[in-house]
Every structure is written in structure tokens, then in C-alpha cells.
Amino acid sequence: MTSVETDHLRRAIAIAHRARANGNHPFGALLVDAAGELVAEAENTVTTDGDPTGHAEINLVRTAGRRFDPDYLSECTLFSSTEPCAMCAGAIYWAGIGRVVFALGEDELRRMTGSNPANPTLALPSREVFARGQRSVRVEGPALLDEARAVHDGFWG
Numbered sequence: 001m002t003s004v005e006t007d008h009l010r011r012a013i014a015i016a017h018r019a020r021a022n023g024n025h026p027f028g029a030l031l032v033d034a035a036g037e038l039v040a041e042a043e044n045t046v047t048t049d050g051d052p053t054g055h056a057e058i059n060l061v062r063t064a065g066r067r068f069d070p071d072y073l074s075e076c077t078l079f080s081s082t083e084p085c086a087m088c089a090g091a092i093y094w095a096g097i098g099r100v101v102f103a104l105g106e107d108e109l110r111r112m113t114g115s116n117p118a119n120p121t122l123a124l125p126s127r128e129v130f131a132r133g134q135r136s137v138r139v140e141g142p143a144l145l146d147e148a149r150a151v152h153d154g155f156w157g
Contacts, residue, residue, distance in 0.1 A: 001101065001143060008032055008079045009103055009144055011041075016081035016151045019043035019056065025119065026151040027082055029056040031064055031097070034075035040064050056080065057088035061095045070096035077101060081148060082109055083141060086122045089129035093137060100126060102141035103148030112149070113156045 001009070008030060015028025022043065030041035042059035046052060057080055064073060077099040078084075083106040084092060092100060106125050113119040130137040142148070 001140065004036055005077075005079075005101060006144070008038070008077075009081075009101060010147065011038075012079040012081045013103055013144065013147050013151055015041055015043050015056065019045075020151060020155065023047050024054075026155055027056040027080070029060045029078060029080040031060055032077045032079065033072070039076070040067070053087065055085065055088050057084045058091050061088075061091040061097070064097070065095050074098040081151060082106070084126045086124040086126075086129050089126040092126075093130060093133050093135075096135075097137065099138040100130075100140070101143070102126075102139075103144045104152070105142040108142065108145070108149070109152070112152050116156045119156065 012028045012030050016026045020026040024044045024047045027044040031039050033039050040063050042056050044056045045054035073096045078097050080102045082104040083102040110121045127139050
């Protein structure tokens with residue numbers, strides 16, 4: 001990752017901190033176009049919206065899908081504070097986003113949350129979800145693990 005991409009990932013983690021401060025689960029995501037410009041961002045809203053699908057990546061995909069065509073999205077990168085879950089990976093795939101970069105891995109999140117019913121994590125990495133598709137989604141991560149873990153400290157138990 002370049003230093004600019006590291007900055008984008010740190011911003012996704014900062015969005016996760018904002019989600020937590022707003023009373024939601026600590027997850028954040030942002031979308032960057034082919035030129036490296038930020039075009040959208042979203043935080044988790046599961047608690048405040050009362051919507052179990054209000055994950056940061058889903059919220060971002062909904063916004064991006066309304067604003068941009070699939071050709072544009074295929075050149076975009078989604079940066080996420082935590083590896084997209086199976087549901088979010090499916091949404092990213094269907095939106096046509098071409099690349100995902102994440103900080104905390106799903107396996108690490110699962111270790112941190114344990115059996116907490118607020119996060120019944122599926123043991124299904126995003127790479128496996130994307131590998132089942134008919135088109136390629138490039139995936140990079142995990143990265144910035146200490147920073148990514150910190151947003152979850154004390155949240156799940």
C-alpha cells in the first residue's frame with residue numbers, strides 16, 4: 001500500500017471511531033475513485049437505525065450504487081476498518097467495486113467478539129466470497145492491526 005492508501009485506511013478507522021461514538025458498532029468504510037479521490041464514506045448504523053444490515057460497507061454500497069455507474073465503481077477501491085463480512089462482500093461484488101482494502105481481518109474480529117450476540121460473525125473471509133464470483137475483486141489486508149484493534153477495545157464485552 002502507498003502512504004496515501006494508508007491514510008485512506010486510517011480514515012476508515014476514524015469513521016469506525018465516529019460510529020462507536022454515535023452509539024453504533026465500531027465499523028467504518030470509504031470509497032476512493034481511480035484518481036485517489038474520496039467519493040463517499042459511511043459508518044455502521046445498526047443500532048441507531050435498528051437495521052441489522054446497516055453495516056458500514058452496505059451503507060456505502062447503497063450510496064455509491066445510487067450515485068455511480070458500474071464502470072466507474074469497477075475502478076474504485078473500498079477501504080474498510082474491518083474485513084467486510086459475507087453480506088457486505090456480496091453487496092460489494094454486486095455493486096461492481098473492483099478493489100477492497102481492509103485493516104482488521106474477520107478472523108481477528110471473531111477472536112475479539114467471541115460469542116457476543118451483537119456480532120454473530122460468520123467464519124467466511126471476503127476473499128472466499130469474492131472467489132465464488134464471475135468477476136475479480138482484488139483484496140488487500142489485513143493492515144494497521146494495532147490501530148484497527150484499538151477501535152474495538154472494550155466494546156464487545
